[in-house]
Amino acid sequence: MRIDIISVMPELLDSPFAHSIMKRAQEKGLLTVNVHNLRDYGLGRHKQLDDYQYGGGAGMVMMCEPLANCILDLQKEVTYDEIIFLTPDGKRLNQSMSNRLSMYKNLLFICGHYKGIDERIREEFVTMEISIGDFVLSGGELAAAVVVDSIGRLLPGVLGDETSALFDSFQDDLLAPPVYTRPETYRGRTVPPILLSGHTRKIEEWRMEQAEKRTMERRPDLLED
Ligand code: ADE
Numbered sequence: 001m002r003i004d005i006i007s008v009m010p011e012l013l014d015s016p017f018a019h020s021i022m023k024r025a026q027e028k029g030l031l032t033v034n035v036h037n038l039r040d041y042g043l044g045r046h047k048q049l050d051d052y053q054y055g056g057g058a059g060m061v062m063m064c065e066p067l068a069n070c071i072l073d074l075q076k077e078v079t080y081d082e083i084i085f086l087t088p089d090g091k092r093l094n095q096s097m098s099n100r101l102s103m104y105k106n107l108l109f110i111c112g113h114y115k116g117i118d119e120r121i122r123e124e125f126v127t128m129e130i131s132i133g134d135f136v137l138s139g140g141e142l143a144a145a146v147v148v149d150s151i152g153r154l155l156p157g158v159l160g161d162e163t164s165a166l167f168d169s170f171q172d173d174l175l176a177p178p179v180y181t182r183p184e185t186y187r188g189r190t191v192p193p194i195l196l197s198g199h200t201r202k203i204e205e206w207r208m209e210q211a212e213k214r215t216m217e218r219r220p221d222l223l224e225d
Pocket of ligand 1: 087135140
């Protein structure tokens with residue numbers, strides 16, 4: 001999969017893809033992440049990217065031309081399956097959205113800053129708008145990192161154990177069950193005996209029960225859907 005990200009703060013995205021699973025995905029050639037500095041498309045001597053909003057009010061708006069020129073340049077090379085704008089008023093990210101996105105070949109992410117981007121860019125180019133939750137970040141970069149991470153780990157061959165993403169929380173609309181490792185007793189708390197029994201089918205049943213219980217207690221909304 002190829003992912004392009006347009007950002008005014010590309011440095012913010014140096015670290016999220018340089019470690020652990022995202023790093024491995026790229027080393028294995030399963031994922032390419034290209035971060036493009038929007039400043040390269042800024043207007044005039046000052047490489048201007050934003051301007052006052054029509055109608056007045058506080059906060060600058062990212063202008064059409066730099067974004068459009070950057071997108072059009074990229075589209076000379078790539079046909080995108082989705083052009084995604086990260087924004088708090090987008091559709092809320094969930095696992096099924098990440099699953100769907102992980103099946104595409106080329107994705108473009110646009111990170112907003114300031115008061116947002118000119119609405120006409122959304123109308124003209126953006127095909128999907130994603131929010132990572134009901135709170136406002138200072139820019140779209142951290143949101144893009146979250147979305148790309150959630151997609152990248154789903155690409156076939158990325159995770160060491162091919163099946164392990166299948167058992168993540170949310171994959172079956174359930175939260176994951178509790179997990180334990182050594183020691184068997186910690187501060188007087190012992191590992192549930194069933195997990196030491198070696199009885200695979202019973203362990204699976206226990207995990208399913210625990211997942212349901214946890215979901216019921218913490219996220220009953222998932223069961224309603
Ligand atoms: N940009 C600012 N806040 C955001 C959010 N919650 N989700 C996605 N993009 C954002």
